[in-house]
Amino acid sequence: MALGNIFNFFVPKDKKFFPLFEQAGSNLIEMAKVLNEAVNTTDEVKRKELTKRIEDLEHRGDDITHQIHLELGKNFITPFDREDIHSLASSLDDVADYIHGASNRMDMYKVTQPTQAMKELAELLVEATEHVAKAVYELKDIKNIRNITDSCVRINSVENKADYIFEKAVAELFEFEKDAIILIKHKEVLSSMETATDKCEDVSNVLESILVKNA
Incomplete structure (x- = not known):
């Protein structure tokens, strides 16, 4: 093994892992923003284009996750x-999966008129992913405990709001929606959106665990 390769093997890989995590965070923000645009447009052709865009971004997220796992296998020091x-x-990838799932269900179930609750959840997802990306960015300086913790608190707050909106929307569906098929379709879309915020909270929990171990 060449001397340069030996040196690279033992150098801490912050120049490899952190940029990948930042890319994953930025990708989530873009996915959430595209979903938010999709639920707020009345143009069906435009929504189809946005759905395809989210699918492409989800594939990009998969590639980033795969690259992180490859780096884990290649590098001794992390x-x-x-x-x-x-x-x-994995937790960042889960967020992407559920944002994609919400978009995909809207498309497959032909939900052409997203509800107010869907719009509110999509907006909260933008907020949650922005806090996720900020916390992940701050992670490269592990001593920035306050900044990371602040983002984690905000993620948890957004998730609590999403829980309330989801539960209220489902209750109203059962109370007022007489078409069982529409009820199921809307509940499935709402569930994917709410679960995406849950997965943001999972990211927060992982970050807090890292802080406890390393700060």
């Missing part, structure tokens, strides 16, 4: 525990 790197990558 900036923090390997298990935490894996957990963080």
Whole structure:
């Protein structure tokens, strides 16, 4: 093994892992913004284009996650525990999966008139992913405990709001919606959106665990 390769093997990989995590965070923000645009447009052709855009971004997120896992296999020294790197990558990927799931269900179930609750949840997802991305960005300086913790608190607050909107919307569906098919379709879309905010909270929990171990 060449001397340069030996040196690269033992140098902490903050120049590899953190940029990938930042890319994942930025990708989530873009996915959430596109979903928010999709639920607020009345143009069906435009919504189809936005749905395709979200699918493309989800594939990009998969590629980023795969690259993080490849780096874990290639590198001996990591900036923090390997298990935490894996957990963080997986939790970020889960957020992308459920944003994509919400978009996909809207398309497949032909939900042409997104409800007010869907619009509110989509807006909260933008807020949650922005806090996720900020916390992940701050992670490269592990001593920024206050900044990371503040973002985690905000993520949890957004998730609580999403829970309330989801539960209220489902209750109203059961009370007022007489068409069982529409009820099921709307509940499935709302569930995917609300679960996406849950997954943002999972990211927050992983970040807090990393802080406890490394700060």
